[in-house]
Amino acid sequence: MNMFYILDILGTISFAISGVLIAMNKRMDIFGVLIIAFVTSVGGGTLRDVLIGNTPVAWMKDMTFAYVIISSTVLAIIFKNKIDYLRKSLFLFDTIGIGLYTVVGIEKGLNAELHPLICIALGTMSACFGGVIRDILCNEIPVIFRKEIYATACILGGFVYFLLKFTAIDSDLVFIISGSVVIISRSLAVKFKISLPSLYRD
Protein backbone atom coordinates (compact mmCIF):
# COMPACT_ATOMS: atom_id res chain seq x y z
CA MET A 1 0.00 0.00 0.00
CA ASN A 2 3.04 2.29 0.11
CA MET A 3 2.56 3.66 -3.39
CA PHE A 4 -1.12 4.41 -2.70
CA TYR A 5 -0.19 6.18 0.52
CA ILE A 6 2.23 8.41 -1.40
CA LEU A 7 -0.44 9.14 -4.03
CA ASP A 8 -2.90 9.87 -1.23
CA ILE A 9 -0.45 12.39 0.23
CA LEU A 10 0.02 13.95 -3.22
CA GLY A 11 -3.76 14.30 -3.48
CA THR A 12 -3.89 15.94 -0.06
CA ILE A 13 -1.12 18.37 -1.05
CA SER A 14 -2.81 19.38 -4.27
CA PHE A 15 -6.24 19.86 -2.69
CA ALA A 16 -4.58 21.95 0.07
CA ILE A 17 -2.81 24.12 -2.51
CA SER A 18 -5.99 24.58 -4.54
CA GLY A 19 -7.64 25.79 -1.31
CA VAL A 20 -4.77 28.20 -0.64
CA LEU A 21 -4.98 29.66 -4.15
CA ILE A 22 -8.72 30.35 -3.91
CA ALA A 23 -8.53 31.67 -0.32
CA MET A 24 -5.73 34.10 -1.20
CA ASN A 25 -7.80 35.43 -4.10
CA LYS A 26 -10.41 36.27 -1.45
CA ARG A 27 -7.80 38.27 0.52
CA MET A 28 -8.18 36.10 3.64
CA ASP A 29 -5.60 36.22 6.43
CA ILE A 30 -3.22 33.32 7.17
CA PHE A 31 -5.59 31.37 9.44
CA GLY A 32 -8.50 31.80 7.03
CA VAL A 33 -6.25 30.43 4.27
CA LEU A 34 -5.17 27.52 6.49
CA ILE A 35 -8.79 26.66 7.34
CA ILE A 36 -9.85 26.66 3.68
CA ALA A 37 -6.82 24.50 2.78
CA PHE A 38 -7.74 22.08 5.55
CA VAL A 39 -11.42 21.86 4.61
CA THR A 40 -10.63 21.30 0.94
CA SER A 41 -8.21 18.48 1.76
CA VAL A 42 -10.16 16.58 4.38
CA GLY A 43 -13.78 17.55 3.54
CA GLY A 44 -14.49 14.61 1.24
CA GLY A 45 -12.97 11.96 3.48
CA THR A 46 -14.72 13.45 6.52
CA LEU A 47 -18.16 13.25 4.88
CA ARG A 48 -17.40 9.65 3.83
CA ASP A 49 -16.31 8.58 7.33
CA VAL A 50 -19.26 10.31 9.02
CA LEU A 51 -21.83 8.68 6.69
CA ILE A 52 -20.33 5.22 7.23
CA GLY A 53 -19.99 5.83 10.97
CA ASN A 54 -16.21 5.47 10.95
CA THR A 55 -15.50 8.01 13.72
CA PRO A 56 -13.36 9.76 14.92
CA VAL A 57 -12.77 10.58 11.24
CA ALA A 58 -9.51 9.58 9.53
CA TRP A 59 -7.55 12.88 9.74
CA MET A 60 -8.13 12.95 13.50
CA LYS A 61 -6.34 9.66 13.93
CA ASP A 62 -3.42 9.91 11.45
CA MET A 63 -1.44 13.14 12.05
CA THR A 64 0.40 12.83 8.73
CA PHE A 65 -2.44 14.59 6.94
CA ALA A 66 -2.43 17.60 9.32
CA TYR A 67 1.35 18.00 8.96
CA VAL A 68 1.18 17.70 5.18
CA ILE A 69 -1.63 20.27 4.95
CA ILE A 70 0.11 22.77 7.24
CA SER A 71 3.44 22.41 5.38
CA SER A 72 1.81 22.71 1.96
CA THR A 73 -0.09 25.82 3.05
CA VAL A 74 3.02 27.51 4.44
CA LEU A 75 5.04 26.65 1.32
CA ALA A 76 2.24 27.78 -1.00
CA ILE A 77 2.05 31.12 0.83
CA ILE A 78 5.84 31.64 0.72
CA PHE A 79 6.01 30.85 -2.98
CA LYS A 80 2.71 32.53 -3.78
CA ASN A 81 4.17 34.56 -6.65
CA LYS A 82 5.68 31.53 -8.34
CA ILE A 83 2.76 29.21 -7.99
CA ASP A 84 1.19 30.20 -11.28
CA TYR A 85 4.02 28.30 -12.98
CA LEU A 86 2.85 25.29 -10.98
CA ARG A 87 -0.80 25.61 -12.00
CA LYS A 88 -0.43 23.00 -14.73
CA SER A 89 1.11 20.41 -12.41
CA LEU A 90 -1.51 21.42 -9.84
CA PHE A 91 -4.25 20.43 -12.24
CA LEU A 92 -2.44 17.10 -12.58
CA PHE A 93 -2.14 16.62 -8.79
CA ASP A 94 -5.75 17.68 -8.29
CA THR A 95 -6.88 15.15 -10.86
CA ILE A 96 -4.67 12.44 -9.31
CA GLY A 97 -6.28 13.31 -5.97
CA ILE A 98 -9.77 12.93 -7.39
CA GLY A 99 -8.87 9.60 -8.98
CA LEU A 100 -7.40 8.33 -5.75
CA TYR A 101 -10.08 9.57 -3.40
CA THR A 102 -12.70 7.96 -5.66
CA VAL A 103 -11.13 4.50 -5.39
CA VAL A 104 -10.25 4.86 -1.68
CA GLY A 105 -13.89 5.84 -1.03
CA ILE A 106 -15.18 2.83 -2.98
CA GLU A 107 -12.93 0.46 -1.04
CA LYS A 108 -14.00 1.94 2.32
CA GLY A 109 -17.62 1.39 1.22
CA LEU A 110 -16.86 -2.25 0.34
CA ASN A 111 -15.25 -2.74 3.76
CA ALA A 112 -18.52 -1.52 5.29
CA GLU A 113 -20.31 -4.13 3.12
CA LEU A 114 -22.26 -1.59 1.08
CA HIS A 115 -23.82 -2.15 -2.37
CA PRO A 116 -21.59 -1.29 -5.42
CA LEU A 117 -23.84 1.63 -6.49
CA ILE A 118 -23.64 3.08 -2.97
CA CYS A 119 -19.85 2.60 -3.02
CA ILE A 120 -19.63 4.58 -6.29
CA ALA A 121 -21.73 7.36 -4.72
CA LEU A 122 -19.47 7.30 -1.66
CA GLY A 123 -16.30 7.43 -3.78
CA THR A 124 -17.66 10.33 -5.84
CA MET A 125 -18.60 12.25 -2.69
CA SER A 126 -15.15 11.61 -1.17
CA ALA A 127 -13.52 13.04 -4.28
CA CYS A 128 -15.83 16.02 -4.86
CA PHE A 129 -17.10 17.24 -1.48
CA GLY A 130 -13.89 18.98 -0.40
CA GLY A 131 -13.99 21.14 -3.51
CA VAL A 132 -17.73 21.81 -3.11
CA ILE A 133 -17.38 23.03 0.48
CA ARG A 134 -14.30 25.09 -0.42
CA ASP A 135 -16.33 26.83 -3.12
CA ILE A 136 -19.37 27.39 -0.87
CA LEU A 137 -17.17 28.94 1.86
CA CYS A 138 -15.47 31.14 -0.74
CA ASN A 139 -18.72 32.15 -2.48
CA GLU A 140 -17.60 30.53 -5.74
CA ILE A 141 -19.86 28.48 -8.00
CA PRO A 142 -19.35 24.89 -6.71
CA VAL A 143 -17.22 22.60 -8.91
CA ILE A 144 -20.01 20.16 -9.73
CA PHE A 145 -21.76 23.02 -11.52
CA ARG A 146 -19.09 24.02 -13.89
CA LYS A 147 -18.81 22.96 -17.51
CA GLU A 148 -15.70 20.92 -16.70
CA ILE A 149 -16.27 17.18 -16.22
CA TYR A 150 -15.69 16.43 -12.54
CA ALA A 151 -18.15 14.13 -10.77
CA THR A 152 -18.75 12.41 -14.11
CA ALA A 153 -15.14 11.21 -14.26
CA CYS A 154 -15.47 9.77 -10.74
CA ILE A 155 -18.69 7.92 -11.59
CA LEU A 156 -17.11 6.54 -14.78
CA GLY A 157 -14.06 5.31 -12.83
CA GLY A 158 -16.39 3.74 -10.27
CA PHE A 159 -18.21 1.70 -12.91
CA VAL A 160 -14.89 0.54 -14.39
CA TYR A 161 -13.82 -0.52 -10.89
CA PHE A 162 -16.80 -2.85 -10.48
CA LEU A 163 -16.62 -4.17 -14.08
CA LEU A 164 -13.00 -5.20 -13.41
CA LYS A 165 -13.92 -6.74 -10.05
CA PHE A 166 -15.89 -9.40 -11.93
CA THR A 167 -12.75 -10.42 -13.85
CA ALA A 168 -9.76 -12.29 -12.50
CA ILE A 169 -7.62 -9.14 -12.46
CA ASP A 170 -5.48 -8.55 -9.37
CA SER A 171 -7.11 -6.09 -6.91
CA ASP A 172 -4.11 -3.71 -6.88
CA LEU A 173 -4.39 -3.51 -10.66
CA VAL A 174 -8.13 -2.83 -10.40
CA PHE A 175 -7.26 0.10 -8.13
CA ILE A 176 -4.68 1.50 -10.54
CA ILE A 177 -6.77 1.05 -13.70
CA SER A 178 -9.98 2.54 -12.33
CA GLY A 179 -8.11 5.42 -10.70
CA SER A 180 -6.40 6.05 -14.05
CA VAL A 181 -9.78 6.08 -15.81
CA VAL A 182 -10.83 8.99 -13.60
CA ILE A 183 -7.55 10.82 -14.20
CA ILE A 184 -7.39 10.24 -17.96
CA SER A 185 -11.07 10.91 -18.67
CA ARG A 186 -10.94 14.20 -16.79
CA SER A 187 -7.66 15.23 -18.42
CA LEU A 188 -8.88 14.42 -21.93
CA ALA A 189 -12.21 16.15 -21.29
CA VAL A 190 -10.45 19.34 -20.20
CA LYS A 191 -7.82 19.17 -22.97
CA PHE A 192 -10.37 18.66 -25.76
CA LYS A 193 -13.09 20.74 -24.06
CA ILE A 194 -15.45 17.78 -23.99
CA SER A 195 -18.46 18.15 -21.74
CA LEU A 196 -21.76 16.38 -21.42
CA PRO A 197 -24.68 18.30 -22.88
CA SER A 198 -26.51 20.38 -20.29
CA LEU A 199 -30.10 19.33 -19.73
CA TYR A 200 -31.87 22.58 -20.37
CA ARG A 201 -35.63 22.27 -20.57
CA ASP A 202 -36.95 23.60 -23.87
Added chain:
Amino acid sequence: MNMFYILDILGTISFAISGVLIAMNKRMDIFGVLIIAFVTSVGGGTLRDVLIGNTPVAWMKDMTFAYVIISSTVLAIIFKNKIDYLRKSLFLFDTIGIGLYTVVGIEKGLNAELHPLICIALGTMSACFGGVIRDILCNEIPVIFRKEIYATACILGGFVYFLLKFTAIDSDLVFIISGSVVIISRSLAVKFKISLPSLYRD
Protein backbone atom coordinates in the same frame (compact mmCIF):
# COMPACT_ATOMS: atom_id res chain seq x y z
CA MET B 1 -46.11 -0.41 7.57
CA ASN B 2 -46.69 -1.12 3.88
CA MET B 3 -48.75 2.00 3.25
CA PHE B 4 -46.16 4.20 4.97
CA TYR B 5 -43.39 2.60 2.91
CA ILE B 6 -45.29 3.45 -0.27
CA LEU B 7 -45.84 7.03 0.92
CA ASP B 8 -42.15 7.22 1.81
CA ILE B 9 -41.27 6.15 -1.75
CA LEU B 10 -43.68 8.76 -3.13
CA GLY B 11 -41.95 11.38 -1.01
CA THR B 12 -38.56 10.24 -2.31
CA ILE B 13 -39.80 10.41 -5.91
CA SER B 14 -41.19 13.91 -5.52
CA PHE B 15 -38.10 15.28 -3.80
CA ALA B 16 -35.96 13.70 -6.55
CA ILE B 17 -38.10 15.31 -9.27
CA SER B 18 -37.99 18.70 -7.54
CA GLY B 19 -34.19 18.38 -7.55
CA VAL B 20 -34.18 17.48 -11.26
CA LEU B 21 -36.36 20.49 -12.14
CA ILE B 22 -34.10 22.97 -10.33
CA ALA B 23 -30.85 21.37 -11.59
CA MET B 24 -32.06 21.47 -15.21
CA ASN B 25 -32.88 25.17 -14.85
CA LYS B 26 -29.20 25.57 -13.93
CA ARG B 27 -28.18 23.83 -17.21
CA MET B 28 -26.30 21.05 -15.38
CA ASP B 29 -25.28 17.86 -17.20
CA ILE B 30 -26.89 14.48 -16.47
CA PHE B 31 -24.62 13.55 -13.55
CA GLY B 32 -24.97 16.97 -11.97
CA VAL B 33 -28.75 16.57 -12.23
CA LEU B 34 -28.55 13.08 -10.72
CA ILE B 35 -26.43 14.30 -7.81
CA ILE B 36 -28.83 17.16 -7.00
CA ALA B 37 -31.81 14.74 -7.21
CA PHE B 38 -30.01 12.37 -4.84
CA VAL B 39 -29.04 15.05 -2.32
CA THR B 40 -32.57 16.52 -2.26
CA SER B 41 -34.09 13.08 -1.62
CA VAL B 42 -31.73 11.70 0.98
CA GLY B 43 -30.32 14.90 2.55
CA GLY B 44 -32.86 15.19 5.36
CA GLY B 45 -32.75 11.53 6.38
CA THR B 46 -28.95 11.54 6.22
CA LEU B 47 -28.66 14.50 8.60
CA ARG B 48 -31.18 12.82 10.94
CA ASP B 49 -29.29 9.50 10.97
CA VAL B 50 -25.88 11.16 11.44
CA LEU B 51 -27.09 13.27 14.40
CA ILE B 52 -28.63 10.24 16.11
CA GLY B 53 -25.60 8.10 15.31
CA ASN B 54 -27.57 5.62 13.20
CA THR B 55 -24.80 4.84 10.69
CA PRO B 56 -24.25 3.73 7.94
CA VAL B 57 -27.16 6.04 7.07
CA ALA B 58 -30.47 4.57 5.83
CA TRP B 59 -30.06 4.96 2.03
CA MET B 60 -26.76 3.08 2.21
CA LYS B 61 -28.48 0.01 3.63
CA ASP B 62 -31.78 -0.10 1.67
CA MET B 63 -31.09 -0.01 -2.09
CA THR B 64 -34.75 0.73 -2.90
CA PHE B 65 -34.16 4.45 -2.41
CA ALA B 66 -31.20 4.58 -4.81
CA TYR B 67 -33.17 2.70 -7.51
CA VAL B 68 -36.21 4.94 -7.05
CA ILE B 69 -34.10 8.10 -7.26
CA ILE B 70 -32.22 6.96 -10.38
CA SER B 71 -35.45 5.88 -12.15
CA SER B 72 -37.28 9.10 -11.23
CA THR B 73 -34.37 11.18 -12.48
CA VAL B 74 -34.17 9.34 -15.81
CA LEU B 75 -37.95 9.55 -16.31
CA ALA B 76 -38.02 13.23 -15.34
CA ILE B 77 -35.27 13.96 -17.87
CA ILE B 78 -37.03 12.00 -20.65
CA PHE B 79 -40.34 13.72 -20.03
CA LYS B 80 -38.78 17.09 -19.22
CA ASN B 81 -41.04 18.98 -21.63
CA LYS B 82 -44.20 17.49 -20.19
CA ILE B 83 -43.33 17.87 -16.54
CA ASP B 84 -44.84 21.33 -16.23
CA TYR B 85 -48.24 19.67 -16.50
CA LEU B 86 -47.20 17.62 -13.48
CA ARG B 87 -46.12 20.59 -11.40
CA LYS B 88 -49.41 20.66 -9.50
CA SER B 89 -49.24 16.98 -8.54
CA LEU B 90 -45.55 17.56 -7.77
CA PHE B 91 -46.49 20.14 -5.20
CA LEU B 92 -48.83 17.52 -3.73
CA PHE B 93 -46.14 14.81 -3.69
CA ASP B 94 -43.59 17.23 -2.26
CA THR B 95 -46.00 18.17 0.52
CA ILE B 96 -46.81 14.49 1.17
CA GLY B 97 -43.06 13.90 1.40
CA ILE B 98 -42.63 16.68 3.94
CA GLY B 99 -45.54 15.36 6.02
CA LEU B 100 -44.14 11.87 5.97
CA TYR B 101 -40.51 12.72 6.61
CA THR B 102 -41.62 14.83 9.59
CA VAL B 103 -43.41 11.93 11.28
CA VAL B 104 -40.76 9.34 10.32
CA GLY B 105 -38.13 11.67 11.84
CA ILE B 106 -40.14 12.06 15.04
CA GLU B 107 -40.54 8.29 15.40
CA LYS B 108 -36.81 7.68 14.82
CA GLY B 109 -36.15 10.24 17.57
CA LEU B 110 -38.52 8.44 19.93
CA ASN B 111 -36.75 5.14 19.18
CA ALA B 112 -33.50 6.81 20.24
CA GLU B 113 -35.32 7.86 23.47
CA LEU B 114 -35.07 11.58 22.81
CA HIS B 115 -37.26 14.33 24.33
CA PRO B 116 -40.45 15.27 22.37
CA LEU B 117 -39.16 18.79 21.55
CA ILE B 118 -35.93 17.30 20.19
CA CYS B 119 -37.99 14.79 18.17
CA ILE B 120 -39.96 17.65 16.60
CA ALA B 121 -36.70 19.42 15.74
CA LEU B 122 -35.39 16.17 14.25
CA GLY B 123 -38.57 15.60 12.21
CA THR B 124 -38.49 19.17 10.90
CA MET B 125 -34.84 18.83 9.90
CA SER B 126 -35.53 15.50 8.16
CA ALA B 127 -38.29 17.13 6.13
CA CYS B 128 -36.55 20.42 5.30
CA PHE B 129 -32.81 19.79 5.05
CA GLY B 130 -32.89 18.08 1.63
CA GLY B 131 -34.54 21.15 0.13
CA VAL B 132 -32.16 23.51 1.93
CA ILE B 133 -29.02 21.76 0.66
CA ARG B 134 -30.50 21.53 -2.87
CA ASP B 135 -31.03 25.28 -2.83
CA ILE B 136 -27.57 26.05 -1.42
CA LEU B 137 -25.91 23.87 -4.10
CA CYS B 138 -28.02 25.54 -6.80
CA ASN B 139 -27.47 29.09 -5.46
CA GLU B 140 -31.18 29.55 -4.81
CA ILE B 141 -32.62 31.21 -1.70
CA PRO B 142 -33.13 28.27 0.71
CA VAL B 143 -36.76 27.12 1.20
CA ILE B 144 -36.93 28.04 4.90
CA PHE B 145 -36.46 31.66 3.85
CA ARG B 146 -39.29 32.00 1.46
CA LYS B 147 -42.68 33.49 2.24
CA GLU B 148 -44.31 30.05 1.81
CA ILE B 149 -44.99 28.16 5.05
CA TYR B 150 -42.61 25.19 5.14
CA ALA B 151 -40.84 24.41 8.42
CA THR B 152 -43.82 25.90 10.24
CA ALA B 153 -46.12 23.18 8.90
CA CYS B 154 -43.68 20.51 10.12
CA ILE B 155 -43.45 22.01 13.60
CA LEU B 156 -47.26 22.28 13.79
CA GLY B 157 -47.64 18.60 12.76
CA GLY B 158 -45.03 17.66 15.36
CA PHE B 159 -46.99 19.29 18.18
CA VAL B 160 -50.19 17.58 17.02
CA TYR B 161 -48.30 14.26 17.04
CA PHE B 162 -47.39 14.61 20.72
CA LEU B 163 -50.80 15.99 21.74
CA LEU B 164 -52.42 12.89 20.24
CA LYS B 165 -49.84 10.61 21.90
CA PHE B 166 -51.35 11.57 25.26
CA THR B 167 -54.77 10.30 24.15
CA ALA B 168 -55.82 6.69 23.67
CA ILE B 169 -55.66 7.01 19.86
CA ASP B 170 -54.03 4.15 17.95
CA SER B 171 -50.40 4.92 17.01
CA ASP B 172 -50.98 4.32 13.26
CA LEU B 173 -53.78 6.87 13.40
CA VAL B 174 -51.51 9.35 15.22
CA PHE B 175 -49.06 8.95 12.34
CA ILE B 176 -51.73 9.57 9.71
CA ILE B 177 -53.39 12.53 11.47
CA SER B 178 -50.22 14.41 12.31
CA GLY B 179 -48.77 13.78 8.83
CA SER B 180 -52.05 15.10 7.38
CA VAL B 181 -51.81 18.22 9.54
CA VAL B 182 -48.48 19.03 7.88
CA ILE B 183 -49.89 18.36 4.42
CA ILE B 184 -53.18 20.23 4.89
CA SER B 185 -51.71 23.23 6.71
CA ARG B 186 -49.09 23.73 4.02
CA SER B 187 -51.62 23.25 1.20
CA LEU B 188 -54.11 25.69 2.72
CA ALA B 189 -51.37 28.21 3.46
CA VAL B 190 -50.20 28.15 -0.16
CA LYS B 191 -53.76 28.14 -1.59
CA PHE B 192 -54.92 31.09 0.51
CA LYS B 193 -51.49 32.79 0.56
CA ILE B 194 -51.36 32.65 4.34
CA SER B 195 -47.97 33.30 5.88
CA LEU B 196 -46.75 34.19 9.33
CA PRO B 197 -45.79 37.83 9.73
CA SER B 198 -42.10 38.45 9.20
CA LEU B 199 -40.28 39.74 12.25
CA TYR B 200 -38.77 42.88 10.88
CA ARG B 201 -37.19 45.11 13.49
CA ASP B 202 -38.68 48.61 13.43
Added chain:
Amino acid sequence: MNMFYILDILGTISFAISGVLIAMNKRMDIFGVLIIAFVTSVGGGTLRDVLIGNTPVAWMKDMTFAYVIISSTVLAIIFKNKIDYLRKSLFLFDTIGIGLYTVVGIEKGLNAELHPLICIALGTMSACFGGVIRDILCNEIPVIFRKEIYATACILGGFVYFLLKFTAIDSDLVFIISGSVVIISRSLAVKFKISLPSLYRD
Protein backbone atom coordinates in the same frame (compact mmCIF):
# COMPACT_ATOMS: atom_id res chain seq x y z
CA MET C 1 -17.87 22.76 36.79
CA ASN C 2 -20.83 24.94 37.81
CA MET C 3 -19.22 28.18 36.69
CA PHE C 4 -18.32 26.70 33.30
CA TYR C 5 -21.85 25.43 32.86
CA ILE C 6 -23.17 28.96 33.50
CA LEU C 7 -20.66 30.41 31.03
CA ASP C 8 -21.67 27.72 28.53
CA ILE C 9 -25.31 28.78 28.91
CA LEU C 10 -24.29 32.43 28.47
CA GLY C 11 -22.50 31.46 25.26
CA THR C 12 -25.59 29.61 24.05
CA ILE C 13 -27.78 32.63 24.81
CA SER C 14 -25.54 35.05 22.98
CA PHE C 15 -25.18 32.84 19.90
CA ALA C 16 -28.98 32.40 19.86
CA ILE C 17 -29.54 36.16 20.05
CA SER C 18 -26.99 36.82 17.31
CA GLY C 19 -28.95 34.36 15.15
CA VAL C 20 -32.23 36.13 15.98
CA LEU C 21 -30.79 39.53 15.04
CA ILE C 22 -29.55 38.36 11.62
CA ALA C 23 -32.70 36.33 10.86
CA MET C 24 -34.97 39.30 11.68
CA ASN C 25 -32.96 41.48 9.33
CA LYS C 26 -33.86 38.91 6.64
CA ARG C 27 -37.57 39.39 7.46
CA MET C 28 -38.05 35.71 8.36
CA ASP C 29 -41.14 34.53 10.25
CA ILE C 30 -41.01 33.30 13.86
CA PHE C 31 -40.12 29.68 13.06
CA GLY C 32 -37.46 30.73 10.57
CA VAL C 33 -35.96 32.95 13.27
CA LEU C 34 -36.12 30.11 15.81
CA ILE C 35 -34.39 27.70 13.41
CA ILE C 36 -31.56 30.15 12.71
CA ALA C 37 -31.15 30.82 16.46
CA PHE C 38 -30.99 27.08 17.08
CA VAL C 39 -28.49 26.37 14.31
CA THR C 40 -26.21 29.20 15.40
CA SER C 41 -26.18 27.96 19.00
CA VAL C 42 -25.75 24.25 18.49
CA GLY C 43 -24.03 24.10 15.05
CA GLY C 44 -20.46 24.10 16.34
CA GLY C 45 -21.00 21.53 19.09
CA THR C 46 -22.97 19.33 16.69
CA LEU C 47 -20.15 19.25 14.13
CA ARG C 48 -17.68 18.49 16.93
CA ASP C 49 -19.76 15.60 18.33
CA VAL C 50 -20.44 14.13 14.87
CA LEU C 51 -16.74 14.17 13.90
CA ILE C 52 -15.72 12.49 17.17
CA GLY C 53 -18.60 10.03 16.94
CA ASN C 54 -20.22 11.22 20.17
CA THR C 55 -23.86 10.65 19.10
CA PRO C 56 -26.70 11.40 19.71
CA VAL C 57 -25.16 14.88 19.79
CA ALA C 58 -25.08 16.87 23.06
CA TRP C 59 -28.17 19.13 22.63
CA MET C 60 -30.30 16.03 21.99
CA LYS C 61 -29.44 14.64 25.40
CA ASP C 62 -29.45 17.74 27.64
CA MET C 63 -32.74 19.67 27.25
CA THR C 64 -31.35 22.74 29.03
CA PHE C 65 -29.90 24.02 25.75
CA ALA C 66 -33.22 23.74 23.88
CA TYR C 67 -35.07 25.58 26.65
CA VAL C 68 -32.42 28.29 26.83
CA ILE C 69 -32.47 28.80 23.05
CA ILE C 70 -36.28 28.96 22.85
CA SER C 71 -36.52 31.41 25.80
CA SER C 72 -33.74 33.64 24.43
CA THR C 73 -35.39 33.71 21.02
CA VAL C 74 -38.80 34.63 22.42
CA LEU C 75 -37.29 37.33 24.67
CA ALA C 76 -35.15 38.71 21.84
CA ILE C 77 -38.24 38.96 19.63
CA ILE C 78 -40.32 40.66 22.34
CA PHE C 79 -37.58 43.18 23.09
CA LYS C 80 -36.49 43.52 19.48
CA ASN C 81 -36.63 47.32 19.54
CA LYS C 82 -34.47 47.57 22.61
CA ILE C 83 -31.86 45.04 21.67
CA ASP C 84 -29.62 47.57 19.97
CA TYR C 85 -28.78 48.89 23.41
CA LEU C 86 -27.65 45.36 24.22
CA ARG C 87 -25.43 45.03 21.17
CA LYS C 88 -22.31 45.89 23.12
CA SER C 89 -22.95 43.30 25.83
CA LEU C 90 -23.91 40.89 23.03
CA PHE C 91 -20.45 41.26 21.52
CA LEU C 92 -19.11 40.42 24.98
CA PHE C 93 -21.37 37.37 25.37
CA ASP C 94 -20.56 36.23 21.82
CA THR C 95 -16.86 36.51 22.55
CA ILE C 96 -17.27 34.67 25.87
CA GLY C 97 -19.11 31.97 23.95
CA ILE C 98 -16.29 31.61 21.44
CA GLY C 99 -13.72 31.42 24.23
CA LEU C 100 -15.70 28.80 26.05
CA TYR C 101 -16.63 26.66 23.07
CA THR C 102 -12.95 26.63 22.03
CA VAL C 103 -11.79 25.19 25.36
CA VAL C 104 -14.77 22.82 25.72
CA GLY C 105 -14.01 21.52 22.19
CA ILE C 106 -10.33 21.01 23.06
CA GLU C 107 -11.20 19.08 26.21
CA LYS C 108 -13.70 16.86 24.36
CA GLY C 109 -10.92 16.13 21.84
CA LEU C 110 -8.53 15.20 24.65
CA ASN C 111 -11.17 12.88 26.13
CA ALA C 112 -11.29 11.14 22.75
CA GLU C 113 -7.48 10.84 22.95
CA LEU C 114 -6.77 13.02 19.95
CA HIS C 115 -3.51 14.85 19.15
CA PRO C 116 -3.18 18.45 20.51
CA LEU C 117 -3.19 20.00 17.01
CA ILE C 118 -6.38 18.09 16.16
CA CYS C 119 -7.89 19.25 19.47
CA ILE C 120 -7.15 22.88 18.57
CA ALA C 121 -8.79 22.36 15.16
CA LEU C 122 -11.79 20.77 16.89
CA GLY C 123 -12.06 23.62 19.41
CA THR C 124 -11.87 26.23 16.66
CA MET C 125 -14.56 24.44 14.64
CA SER C 126 -16.80 24.18 17.72
CA ALA C 127 -16.50 27.92 18.26
CA CYS C 128 -16.82 29.08 14.65
CA PHE C 129 -19.08 26.64 12.78
CA GLY C 130 -22.37 27.86 14.26
CA GLY C 131 -21.66 31.36 12.97
CA VAL C 132 -20.52 30.05 9.59
CA ILE C 133 -23.69 28.01 8.99
CA ARG C 134 -25.86 30.91 10.24
CA ASP C 135 -24.22 33.17 7.66
CA ILE C 136 -24.50 30.62 4.83
CA LEU C 137 -28.23 30.10 5.56
CA CYS C 138 -28.75 33.88 5.68
CA ASN C 139 -26.67 34.58 2.54
CA GLU C 140 -24.19 36.66 4.51
CA ILE C 141 -20.42 36.53 4.05
CA PRO C 142 -19.30 33.85 6.55
CA VAL C 143 -17.57 35.12 9.72
CA ILE C 144 -14.21 33.49 8.99
CA PHE C 145 -13.97 35.74 5.92
CA ARG C 146 -14.38 39.07 7.56
CA LYS C 147 -11.60 41.41 8.54
CA GLU C 148 -12.38 40.86 12.24
CA ILE C 149 -10.16 38.34 14.02
CA TYR C 150 -12.30 35.30 14.81
CA ALA C 151 -10.81 31.85 14.16
CA THR C 152 -7.38 33.34 14.83
CA ALA C 153 -8.31 34.12 18.45
CA CYS C 154 -9.48 30.51 18.93
CA ILE C 155 -6.28 29.06 17.49
CA LEU C 156 -4.21 31.38 19.70
CA GLY C 157 -6.16 30.33 22.80
CA GLY C 158 -5.70 26.68 21.80
CA PHE C 159 -1.91 27.03 21.68
CA VAL C 160 -1.89 28.76 25.07
CA TYR C 161 -3.98 25.88 26.45
CA PHE C 162 -1.37 23.28 25.47
CA LEU C 163 1.60 25.45 26.53
CA LEU C 164 0.05 25.71 30.01
CA LYS C 165 -0.69 21.96 30.08
CA PHE C 166 3.07 21.36 30.18
CA THR C 167 3.36 23.43 33.36
CA ALA C 168 2.19 22.48 36.86
CA ILE C 169 -0.79 24.85 36.63
CA ASP C 170 -4.14 23.52 37.87
CA SER C 171 -6.37 22.32 35.02
CA ASP C 172 -9.28 24.62 35.97
CA LEU C 173 -6.88 27.54 35.76
CA VAL C 174 -5.65 26.35 32.35
CA PHE C 175 -9.28 26.41 31.21
CA ILE C 176 -9.84 29.95 32.50
CA ILE C 177 -6.57 31.42 31.21
CA SER C 178 -6.78 29.97 27.70
CA GLY C 179 -10.46 30.87 27.40
CA SER C 180 -9.57 34.41 28.51
CA VAL C 181 -6.83 34.58 25.87
CA VAL C 182 -9.48 33.98 23.18
CA ILE C 183 -11.79 36.59 24.72
CA ILE C 184 -9.14 39.25 25.34
CA SER C 185 -7.32 38.83 22.02
CA ARG C 186 -10.56 39.14 20.09
CA SER C 187 -11.75 42.12 22.15
CA LEU C 188 -8.45 43.98 21.78
CA ALA C 189 -8.29 43.19 18.07
CA VAL C 190 -11.78 44.63 17.51
CA LYS C 191 -11.18 47.63 19.82
CA PHE C 192 -7.89 48.60 18.19
CA LYS C 193 -8.90 47.41 14.71
CA ILE C 194 -6.01 44.96 14.60
CA SER C 195 -6.21 42.33 11.89
CA LEU C 196 -3.72 39.97 10.30
CA PRO C 197 -2.57 41.06 6.86
CA SER C 198 -4.57 39.47 4.06
CA LEU C 199 -2.54 37.21 1.81
CA TYR C 200 -3.25 38.75 -1.55
CA ARG C 201 -1.14 37.37 -4.35
CA ASP C 202 0.79 40.16 -6.12
